Amino acid sequence: MTYDTSVDNRSEVTDAVHGMWRALSDRDWDRLQTHLAPDCIYLDMPVGPTAAARGPVDIVKRLKIGLEPLASYANFPGVMVHTGPDVMYEHHEEWHWATGESAVLQFVSVHRVRDGLITLWKDYWDMSGLTDHAPATWLADFADADMSWVFDATGLV
Template identity: 40%
Template sequence: MSENNKALALKMWRALAEHDWDTLKSCLHPDIHYRDMPSDDPGAHGPDNVVRRLSIAWDHIERQEQITHHIAADGDVVFLDHTEKWIFKTGETAEHTFATMHEIRNGLIYRWSDYWDMNKFISQFPGWFLEVMASHTAADFGGES
């Protein structure tokens, strides 16, 4: 089971890097909860809201390079140590290492929790992108307002 769960997580991350929203959603449980743990934001609930939330960034990113340093699974929990490099359509870049936990239920990702240094990553973002991100609230993604 652990090998299947690792394969599912890697499939989801490939789909994200390729902006393949249909494949990404096919990896997500109907009751998925995705959350950036260092923020106070309650995250996104449900596959459509997860994609809506991710699209805020991805609509402005030319490509994302994903480097998986380590992946480990224990039953229905998969952990990734990975680096993401974002290349914005305007040429700026941001690169940061994340630790991600996925909880699998019924063969799909049920919980997705990203852990990262918010200040270090966000300090690399162009000012215009921070304005775009600030224009959205948790209510936009099925979270609390």
């Protein structure tokens, strides 16, 4: 397989990924969507492909479940490696709840970028790093969440 590794292509790929993560760190949902392709698939690998989200609107619905209730949230950049359209991004997030709990989550995210838009986003992280530090009600709160975003990406990722 041959990849276009020209300077312009590298910039387009890294700009899309960095731009999306800056928007997410700001919890700027509208700006975040501008970095996602219409058929982009997002999934947390600890949960698996049966609970993915597809498309910018549903991806934002999915992200808001965990991030919108937080008192503060920030993403901290790390190492980014890519070959053509495929990107691996090591970074960490800090989550703080209004009730005083906090968590630092280590991530490796895998992205695929085409035409300046992210078409695939997979997050690899340790779920116990979150559940061990989240408020006791955190998982139970999902029972009341809008789950209309759920997309089964089995066989697509």
